[in-house]
Amino acid sequence: MLADEVAQQLLQKTPGLSACLGDEADIDERSLRHSLETVLLDVLSSRQPGAPDTGEPVCQSGLEAPHQDGLQPSGTTAGEEQATPPDQTRQALFHALADARATPPQSLPDLAEAAGWPLPPVVRGVVMATPGETQQVAALLGDSLTGMFAGRPCLLVPSHVEDARARLELPMGGRLAAVGHEVPLKDTPSSLRWAHRLLALTPDRGVETRPVFVEDHFSSLLLLQDEPLTQALAAHWLRPLGDLTSRQSERLEATLLAWFEGGGAPEAAKSLSVHPQTIRYRMRQLEKLFGPQLRDPRIRFELELILRSRRLMAQARIVQARMAYVRQGRRRSRAFTANPAPDTAEAIARVNGL
Template structure:
């Protein structure tokens, strides 16, 4: 629903915010929109057309500047909760706090990431199954091989992978020989290659989300314990 007295648009988008500070001023700047109720996750429901095209996106970014915000995908009004859910999920993976470095992120630009992390239990199962050949390696070696394998699975040849990773092409070939020994015939099966790429990208997304959560925790002020009042002696 939008403000009373106005007809519902054909499509709406959720806009989920990290903080509810001045949320009503944001709503006023955007025009027709519905503001979340007190106690709910801070957010807005806007006509989808407000985020259409470069001009729409630029206007939203201007209104929401210095805020960590996610604009959901366009849905019919009766499916608004789906846009809220997707935007809220992406907000967990995007900017961790408001401020000059915060920005507006659009669900439309991150559909594959959201699909990969839609069910974290299945995602962890996929990672464990398809990346098991890397399980016994040191973290440093595992990271190097994963980066090389992901670039190769993206369709790059040795020169392109070398340029993307800033390493020598011969290093790429050496790593690929190691990967072929570890994965064997699995790298020659199209379906398995696809699932390995999904697992690699999922692991990257999960690691990034963990780093952002850790950054938030470091920024939070530590609670200072109150001095205890001594009990009166009997």
């Protein structure tokens, strides 16, 4: 039979497999096929992408390689399970670092040694916009740790060198990704969490796609942290604008924020593309509405904080609406191309010269 011939060829030309089988010459075809399938599945599931092939026979799932003097491997006894595969160990290490509530099965140094990933003093979390690119970037970086965080594949990258940022920008060129801030190991979840948040607020700019760094957006992320609280503060401090129309209120809010940011009428006018006299007129309106509050430093600070937050939130809503529109368009495009109507299919064929 063909199966017998294949089995014989494997036994004769694959020394590693012969070593795994030992003297079990009476093994039947079904058992041999089952063992081969099991070994292949174990190898494919346990070997890390890009890991070097040591040339040693891989014997798992009940097929054990012979040991000198008939002894079991060091540290194990007959009937005990074999060592955890490296990828599972690395996943356990990532989980222990990314979840502050996790209790690792062993100390972090021991887990890192077993995973072959030396613990760096500081790390950065990286989240790719396209999850399928995570392993590609990991292979380019070489010393990263991959795992799941908040339902997405992520990277942990050592960040103990001065040019860490430049080192990340090159392999991620042309890819949209968010890079968390540099943190000690105990704060790893914070770096990953803020990278996730920044990615959700960042649109894909096509040809200008590049990684974004949390450290460039600290103040924006802080202001966007709690929208209900911002709305409550706005309802309290912007109450003098409550009797105006929405258009009037928006115009005066923009004027007041430009005044705070620019420091005077000429700068605010340039920012809003209006005449300085228009800014002075609107500021007189604001002084009538707010009274002496605009001269109180603490109130001025809180008003600027609220106005900046409201502007950022409006921009974030626009970005998220655009991203949702793009995703919806892609889904419709896939549905259209997957199941075109007969007339549509004929039209497509004509356009393509068929």
